[in-house]
Amino acid sequence: MGDKKIEFGSYKEMPMCAMSVDDMLWNHTGSWRNVRPYYDPKTSPCRTGCPAGEDIQRYIFLVTEKHYKEGWETIMRSNPMPSVTGRVCFHPCMDKCTRGDYDQAVNIPAIERALGDMAFENYDWIVKTKASKKQKVAVVGGGPAGLSCAYYAAKLGYAVTIFEKEKALGGVLRWGIPEYRLPNDVLDKAVKVILDSGEIDVKTEQAIGRDFSLEDLKKKYDAVFIGIGLSRSRSLGIDGENMEGVEAGLEFLKSINSGKKVSQGKEVVVIGGGNTAMDVARTARRIGSNVTVVYRRTMNEMPAIRDEIEEAEREGVRFRFLATPASIARGKGGKLSVVFQEMQLGEPDESGRRRPVPVEGKTFTMDVDKLFTAIGEEAVLDGLDSVEQEWSLIKAASRFGDTNIDGVFAGGDVVTGAASVVEAVAAGRAAAEKIDRYFDGKEDPAPEEVRTVGFKDMNTAYFTHAKRNEVPRISPEEALSSFDEIYRGFDMALLHREADRCFSCGVCNYCDNCWIFCPDVAISRGENEYEINYDYCKGCLVCVTECPRSVISTREEGK
Amino acid sequence: MKPARIPEEEYMTSGHVACQGCGATQAMRFALKALGPKTALVIPACCWSVIDGPFPHSSLRVPLFHTAFEAAASTASGLKAGLEMRGDTETTVMAWAGDGGTFDIGIQSLSGAAERNEDIIYTCYDNEAYMNTGIQRSSSTPVGAWTTTTPVAHYKKRPKKKIIDIMAAHSIPYIATASVAFPEDFIRKFKKAKEIKGTRFIHVFAPCPTGWKLPPELSVAMARQAVTSKVFPLLEVTEHGKRWKVWKDFEPTPVRDYIKAQGRFRHLKDEEIKAIEEEVENNWQLLLAREQMSMNLPGLNKEDDDS
Amino acid sequence: MKKVIMGNHAVSYGVKASGVKVISAYPITPQTQIVELLSEMCANGEIDAKFIKVESEHSALTAVVGASAAGVRAFTATSSQGLLLMHEILHWAVGARLPIVLTNVNRSVGPPWSIWTDQNDSLSQRDTGWLQLYCESNQETQDTIVQAFKIAETVRLPVMLVLDAFFLSHTYEIVDILEPNDVKKFLPPYETDIRIDVEHPHAFGNLAGPDTYFELRFMIQKAMEEARDVVKKVDAEFKEHFGRGYGVVQPYRCDDADLILVTSGTIASTSRVIIDEMRDEGIKIGSLKIRLFRPFPFDEVYEVLSKAKKVAVIDRNISFGHHGIFFQEIKSALYGRTDVPIIGYIVGIGGRDVTPKVIREIAEKALNDENPERDINWIGVKM
Missing domain, CATH: 3.50.50.60 (FAD/NAD(P)-binding domain)
Incomplete structure (x- = not known):
């Protein structure tokens, strides 16, 4: 029907009265438009706030959709230990949370932790990646940076060997963080998730400069990552x-x-x-x-x-x-x-x-x-004299952790000085990806251009004020009497209540507003996206205003 | 994608000739989504006489009969009677009129149909002036507003007619207000109306960017603010005009913001806006009092009927 | 079955016989008994129809328009002010091509208030596109209702049936009452594809630009022209079924007439008394009753009147600033076809009685005046 306006050549072709015989689809009202709306997803500020660049909006959205596994996988793409960071991270993401300007920032770590812990109960989520590539990677130091590098290298298809100075993996997570914040069994499970995700071999009580040298590793491995952290108190x-x-x-x-x-x-x-x-x-x-x-x-x-x-x-x-x-x-x-x-x-x-x-x-x-x-810790750089140093730390040549020595990479506190777990995790991942490029002789990617949205971009009419849901805890008295974990995590009800608070800034969460409010029925609702039909969109921009999260941008026609 | 918030079926198509950001078209789209394909429309002179498109075309997928300005309710009465006499008892007949065709020229036939309790839905999509003829005041135009017949030097001094009170006085089974800014509520009310026999009156708030001197992108925002500022309360009147139920579960916004956003109120001075604010609050309090009163009537079901 | 009934009730029986499904009306003297009886018939189940008791004539006709749009037979009745209030919707019914039948009992228009008969109410609706049939007797009234539906549904135009206030509406005559079952063979139940139907959704009456409106109006005129034959055909069919026919015009003793009186409504039967009387006196006089006013039966009128030496048109109406309306119509029908002199007479406005004496006065004036005022002669004005 309807791609042409009906023109009658003779009254004989006409119905006897003014009766419609066709629709109006021939009338391409898109020609009225001066300004064109278009879907233009942006980055949630929380994501830019996260040193590991976790796609926080996405995993929270997936929680709201009850797609927990996909939510967990989303975190795991940037951070292999959500159970850990969900407990101990200083969560700069929350400082960036738009909701903070409305009432209270979303309790992001609590959601991250819930998803991380969920994987322990749903172990089929963990998929062991086979070492499909011929190169081998050595990781020195089993703390957050080393574990992260090992995980991502393994996920990229490399066989990885971790050399850990202590009896167990975890580094500062194990030795430096008390159990009431991060119970050992949680750490153990988190480590196990990492080790079960790829071909990762672990050699404990193996310290560089004591039990082996960098040259030993260079001979046996195609790349070496040094993530030994800071082990000596100032x-x-x-x-x-x-x-x-x-x-x-x-x-x-x-x-x-x-x-x-x-x-x-x-x-x-x-x-x-x-x-x-x-x-x-x-x-x-x-x-x-x-x-x-x-x-x-x-x-x-x-x-x-x-x-x-x-x-x-x-x-x-x-x-x-x-x-x-x-x-x-x-x-x-x-x-x-x-x-x-x-x-x-x-x-x-x-x-x-x-x-x-x-x-x-x-x-x-x-x-x-x-x-x-x-008052702080410092690096013990035994056996690393050949690696270029600065301020008693290893000097990285780029943000990807490459050093002066070909095939040797470093990351975490040993490069940055005292920083956070999540920064170490980020450095580990960056190095793993860099190692992959190093093997393939690929260029480093250009820094991503990130456009975030802010509170002023939100249509808060679609949000209702709601206090942040805090993680249930034991009483301070109980806390003082043992090393039991203080914070007990969200149950499903709390998890959803908190996830529902997320504004999903700059990212479509299929709220339907654009589709619902289009006066011209010019927006269609597809399987996984909305689409604007420019044949009919008159450019009223109601969709732009009514998008709660500033996903739709505009540009003048003809420009 | 998650399930759609409102029915996905479309009975209004693209290509219609409404202005940019037209609230009346959103209203039609929602109403038909709620009522479904077994709906026949009667439309008197109003924007929709034009919006639907020129002969031999129509942008609606339901049958539609255009009638004279003052004749929506009576034509719908006859259409319903005719369909029933053909044995079609299922089709919902809906009169779909603007505020002029409802508050003014059509109020007689509306009153007649309502008093007879004709089995029709009568929807007034209210854009608060004669928009189709180029923005002349109607008895639905709010106090303070500019129109081409209430120029700035002599803006409208009389308040908007209280059509809901008038309709409630007819003791019809269902009366509701609905706003295009609240589609789920809008659709729920039309679905509810569909299941009721007798005259159902739904007063729909449908912003007109053109006539309100409003950027079209603010169309829905204004509809929403009309509700949250209590200018246009969302309510239902059931039990034949006796049970009043007002929606109060919203975060209130200032009347002033609503007024200030619209060019048609631009001339208003501070004290004039204040007077409007007071009037809005008074009406709101009266409404709440009426709701409270209606709760204590003997013989009425105290429970909420559905929502 | 024969019954002595008033003219208004003859309308009601006609409606009953036609199998009407929706009736809507508003009370106005002198039409009231039509809808009172119909209301009763609906209430007691004699008629299977819905009666919508509206708050005005405007709503009455729009309700009937709505019902007709649904594809059912629909009827209304009114008079005078009521018809004038319907005026807008008279046009609407035509534009929408709805086969509605309306009975108008001719009553004068106020002010001053008057409930008595003249034709200005219906004749001022001349150009709305309705067929108009003027009835003379209660029998004709009943029969014409049934015919009217058949005509209307054939040409898809509404039909207005007109009768004089009181002289017919309230006058009791013997009427052979039509039985609905007998009528069904002549007038089967109404079916149409052009209707409001959710299975086949169409919009009716959308804006038509100059590129289409012209043709839509042209088709109404074509339907009107077609209606001239349809009215005759339907009347002939009716005669076959029921033995009674009325024609589009009714000539009476016109064959060799020197003077033919042109009449309508009850004046036609009054005139026949004088014609018989004057014929007995050897005066060659006849009359022509115009039954079908729209579409105007040019040829039938010409055929009768062209043989006369003089024509006198008796109008119970006046087009102010012009002449009697039937006079205008006759004159334009004969223009260029014959030179027969046509004289216009205005009588009976506001229900003033048009007695046989008045008719005789007109006939004598028309026959004897050497140089009569051709166009307009007011009869009985108190000078």
Whole structure:
């Protein structure tokens, strides 16, 4: 029907009265249009906020559609350990979440964690990729960077061997993060998921520079990835530092995490303001100590995850800001007598934070049983002299982790210095992909041009205010009495309630609005997309306005 | 793709000649999706007399009879009677009129049909003026609005006629308001109306970008704001005019925003807008009071009938 | 079965006999008894029809238009102001090509209020495209209703049947009542493909541009022209079935007439009394009743009137600023075909009685005046 207007040559061809005999489809109202709408998906800001570039919008959308497996697979394309990051990540994604400008950011890590954990119960989701390629990859270091590199290299079809210095894989995840944040069994399962996803061989208690050399690896493997992280605590550089009772926080955590008995001090002071400081302080609380964290700047400048600071406070950790230890001596009753120099904030340093400067002549003393240092870690670069270094870290030639040595790559904290799990994961993946290109002699991809949308682009009429759903937790009292995981994760109802809060910024989630509101029936609803029929679209742009998430863009006709 | 939010079948096709962003066409599309193919339309003089397209063409896939301006309800009464006498008791006959054809010239035949409780759906798609003739005031034009016959120097001083009150006074079985901005609610009401016998009156708010001096892309947004600012409450009147139910589950938006977005109100001064805001609030309170009153009537079912 | 009934009830019986499915009407004197009886017949099941009791004549006709659009036989009746209120929809019914039958009881138009007869209400609807048939007796009225449906459905145009207020509407005469079952053979149930039908959806009455409207109007005129023969054919068929026929015009003793009186409605029968009386006196006089006014029966009128020496047209109506309307029509029908003098007389407006004496006065004036005022002569005006 209807591609031509009916013209009558004679009254004899006409019905006796004005009766329609055809539709109006001949009337191509598209010619009225000045401005053309077109589907133009953009990137959700959360995705740009995620160092690993997780397609957060997509997996949350897939959750809303009850396509959990596809949701999990979506995460796994960027991050092979959602169960881990869902628990310990500092979730910069949430800072970017558009919903934060509306009411509260979506609880992205809780959803990530739920999907990650779901895979443990649905083990058929895990598919072992065969090593289809002839090259072999060695990964030195079984922490987040190494595991990530191993996973993606295996997924790309390479046989991978991980060399881990300790008895078990996990690195900082295992030794540096207390169980109440990341239970060992979760980590074990997460590692198992990775190892079961490809041909990955693991050699434990194998340290580079001790048990083998880089040259050994170069001979046996076509590419080597170094992701050994930072394994040595920084020293304070003050008098009395080597006294008994002064201990590296990381060592303390490692002992606790491996189930060793540790001597308990009644009064404990922790030096530092990062996550390790928080972990040390809270762990010490759990074994019955009174804990004071001393930090040389103020709470605002603390690098620790905000939630961790709050939890520490909740668990009775005391804070003393603007002070730094100046000397340690043996005091009365075998206690440590720690003299602190009071500080004030001066001009901002290169990190943008205000630099702490001593207040002349102002000190105070604390008598404690133990002092834990948590002022940062440094790399142990034994056996890596041939690799170019800078600031006692490995120098990467590009964001993909290639080094000065052909076939040797590096990533994670050993390149960046102390950073986050998710950044290490990202570096591991980038290196795996780089290794793949290296074998094939392929060019690096150009940086992606990313267009994100913001709160002002949303049509909030389609959203209703709803508080963020928080992950259920055990009480602070219960938390303090054991190393049980504090946060218990979403049940399905909570998972869906929270997933439904996602605006799906810039990305179509098939809400139907464009199709529904088109006054010209010019938008069709296909199997997996909508399509604008420009023969009829008059360019009213109602679809553009009514798209809640700014997926449809416009351009002037003829331009 | 997930299941569609509203029925996928289309009974209105592309190629119709409505202006860009026309609310009246969205309304028709939704109404027919709800009522389905066994629907016959009676359309008096109104925008839809033109929108459907010129003879021998039509953009609707249901039969349609054009009638004189004041005659929608009476023609529909006759059409329904005729179909029934042919043995067709299934077809829903719907009069589809603008605000002029309903509030003004057609109110007599509408009142007659409603009093007789004719088995028809009467839909008024309200764009708040005589748009088809080029934007002249009707008794549905809101107070304060500019039209070509209420120029800025002498804008409309009288409030919009309360058609729902008038229809409720006819004790018909079903009355509802619906907005093109709320398609699911819109379709639910038409589906509900379809199952009821007797005269069903549905007052549809259908923005006219052309006549309201509004960018067409804001058409649906205005319809939505009319509801959320309480200018056009969504409601149902059942139990033959006695049970009133008003939709309140929305995040309210200011009347001022609604007024300010439209060119037809551009001339209004602050105190005039204030007066409109007060009037809107008063009407809303009256409506709520009426709803409350209707809850306590003896002999009426206290439960919600469906929704 | 024969019954003594009033003219209005003859209409009702005609409607009953026609198997009408939808009736809609609004009360107005002197038409009221038509719908009262129909209402009763519908209520007691004598007629299987829906009666829509509307709030105005405008709605009455639009309801009937709606029903007819659904493809059923539909009827309404009105008078005077009511017909004028229907005016818009009279046009609509024609444009939509709906075979509606309407009875108009001729009544004067206000102000001042008058309930008595004249033809200005129906004749002012002359150009709407309705067929118009003027009846003279209750029997003819009943029979014409049945014929009207058949004509209407054949040519797809509405038919208006007209009778005089009181002189016919309220006058009791013997009528041979038609039985619906007998009529069915003559007028089978109405069927049409051009109707509102969800199985075959069409839009009716969409905007027509100058490129199509002209032809649509041309087809109405063609249908009207066709109707001239259809009316005759239907009448002949009716006669075959029921033994009664009325023609499109009815000449009476016209063959050798020096003067022919042109009449319509009840004046036709009054005139025949005077014609017989004057014939007995040796005066060669006859009459021609115009039954079919639209389409106008040019040839039939010419054939009769061209043989006369003089023609006197008696009009119970007036086109202000012009002449009697039948006079105009006769004059235009004969223009260029014959030189027979035509004289116009205006009588009986507002229901003033047109007695045999008035007819005789007209006949004598027409026969004897050496130089009569040709075009318009008001009879009985109190000067």
